[in-house]
Amino acid sequence: xxxxHTHAHPHNHAHDxxxxxxxxxxxxxxKLLFAFVLTSVMxxxxxxxxxxxxxxxxxxxxxxxxxxxxxxxxxxxxAWMATRPADARRSYGYGRAEVLAGFVSALGQFVLxxxxxxxxxxxxxxxxxxxxxxxxxxxIAGLLVNALxxxxxxxxAHDDVNLAGASxxxxxxxxxxxxxxxxxxxxxxxGWLWADPxxxxxxxxxxxxxxxxxxxxxxHILLEGxxxxxxxxxxxxxxxxxxxxxxxxxxxxxxxxASGSRMATVHAELxxxxxxxxxxxxxxxxxxxxxxxxxxxxQIDPGKCLDASGDCAGHGQP
Numbered sequence: 001x002x003x004x005h006t007h008a009h010p011h012n013h014a015h016d017x018x019x020x021x022x023x024x025x026x027x028x029x030x031k032l033l034f035a036f037v038l039t040s041v042m043x044x045x046x047x048x049x050x051x052x053x054x055x056x057x058x059x060x061x062x063x064x065x066x067x068x069x070x071x072x073x074x075x076x077x078x079a080w081m082a083t084r085p086a087d088a089r090r091s092y093g094y095g096r097a098e099v100l101a102g103f104v105s106a107l108g109q110f111v112l113x114x115x116x117x118x119x120x121x122x123x124x125x126x127x128x129x130x131x132x133x134x135x136x137x138x139x140i141a142g143l144l145v146n147a148l149x150x151x152x153x154x155x156x157a158h159d160d161v162n163l164a165g166a167s168x169x170x171x172x173x174x175x176x177x178x179x180x181x182x183x184x185x186x187x188x189x190x191g192w193l194w195a196d197p198x199x200x201x202x203x204x205x206x207x208x209x210x211x212x213x214x215x216x217x218x219x220h221i222l223l224e225g226x227x228x229x230x231x232x233x234x235x236x237x238x239x240x241x242x243x244x245x246x247x248x249x250x251x252x253x254x255x256x257x258a259s260g261s262r263m264a265t266v267h268a269e270l271x272x273x274x275x276x277x278x279x280x281x282x283x284x285x286x287x288x289x290x291x292x293x294x295x296x297x298x299q300i301d302p303g304k305c306l307d308a309s310g311d312c313a314g315h316g317q318p
Contacts, residue, residue, distance in 0.1 A: 032166055035149045036072040039065055039173065042145045049138030053131035057183055057196040058138055060119050061176045065142075067112050068169035071105045075166040092257055096222075102164060103218040109168065109211035116204040120197035130196075132188035139180035146174040164217070168210050175203045224255040227262055235291055239266065243282035245274025254293065263295040276300050 043065035050058030077097075084094045153167045179199035186195035217228070226232050232254050239249045251267040264287055270279055280298055287293040 031152050032072055032076040034152055035166060035170060036069060036076055038145055038149050039069045039072055039170070042142055043069055046138055046142060049134055053134035053138070054128060055130045055135040055138075055180075055184075056119065056123055056128065057130070057180050057200070058135055060116065060200065061139075061142065061173070061180055063115070064112060064176050065173055067108055068173055071108055071169045072166050074101050074104060077101070096257060099218050099221045102214060103222060105166070105169065106211045106215035106218060109172070109207055109214075112172070113204045113208050113211070116200055116207075120200045120204070123197040123200075124194060127193035130184075130187055130193070132184050136181065136184035136188065139177055139184055142177035143174065143181055146170055146177050150174055164214055168207075168214055171210065172203070172207045175206055176200070179203050221256050224253075226254050227256045230254060230262075230291060235264075235287070236266075238286060238290065239268070239283055242286045243274075243279040245270050245279050246282075247271050247274075251299075254291075257295075261295070262291070262293045264293045265297045265299075267299045267301055269301045 043062050046058050046062035046065060049055070050062055075098075086092060150167065150170045153170060179202070180196070183196035183199050186192040220228070232252060235254060236249050236252045239252070240246055246268055248269040249266060250269070252264065253266070254262065254264045256262055266283070268279060268283060270276060280300065283298055284296050287296050
């Protein structure tokens with residue numbers, strides 16, 4: 001019977017995983033930096049074009065892009081911090097900075113939606129003359145730039161909230177540019193000055209829905225919630241069948257540290273003559289192969305639970 005033990009992964013696996021995560025974060029940093037530069041340049045173009053044409057729509061979209069440029073810069077900083085190694089004060093490293101950046105990004109979108117609604121109502125009440133030709137040219141340029149930026153950010157992991165937040169902002173820019181194009185055409189062909197604020201309100205509703213989903217996802221990770229799509233009760237039941245020597249599984253915790261980085265801690269109660277090392281490897285293998293959990297810490301209980309409180313009643317509960 002092996003003595004109580006922790007850490008169901010060798011050091012070199014942890015190092016390789018951290019190194020791979022750092023490389024992935026470095027690639028995300030370059031994508032985000034490229035998106036930040038393009039968005040900032042287009043923001044300046046829209047400010048000049050909006051002032052020249054007298055288009056409040058372009059100036060509003062420039063304000064939108066300014067907020068988004070700041071969000072992308074925040075995402076760049078978050079991805080860069082994720083590459084920093086663990087230290088004495090932060091043993092898990094700085095990977096969660098990405099999640100925090102996504103959370104702040106979502107909050108920023110709520111503020112932006114409020115501003116868009118305010119400006120749209122103001123333009124409905126007090127429409128002004130617009131040079132639709134200049135507005136259309138700048139709006140088309142913005143649409144192309146935002147499409148390029150969104151393509152650059154495309155393909156991130158579904159649970160990468162940092163790139164998800166950045167993509168959300170760029171998608172908002174893309175929709176804003178599309179609305180500006182449609183509004184410019186409506187003004188140019190039909191003289192419908194109300195088209196711009198009405199389309200802006202529709203875009204704000206789309207942004208609001210995406211912002212709410214991102215806020216819920218990032219907050220769930222920050223609150224150490226079980227990763228989406230994973231049933232902790234199923235994980236616990238499966239682990240009880242991982243090895244014949246396992247008598248019971250309890251104190252299971254499954255959470256997500258950062259983008260795609262799932263972790264778990266668990267107590268395994270073994271039969272008296274069970275092979276602790278074999279059970280440990282079986283638990284590790286099942287969590288990795290079936291549930292995608294790479295970082296696992298297992299406490300082997302040789303019979304009764306070794307918690308100082310001695311309270312392991314209600315197996316499977318924290």
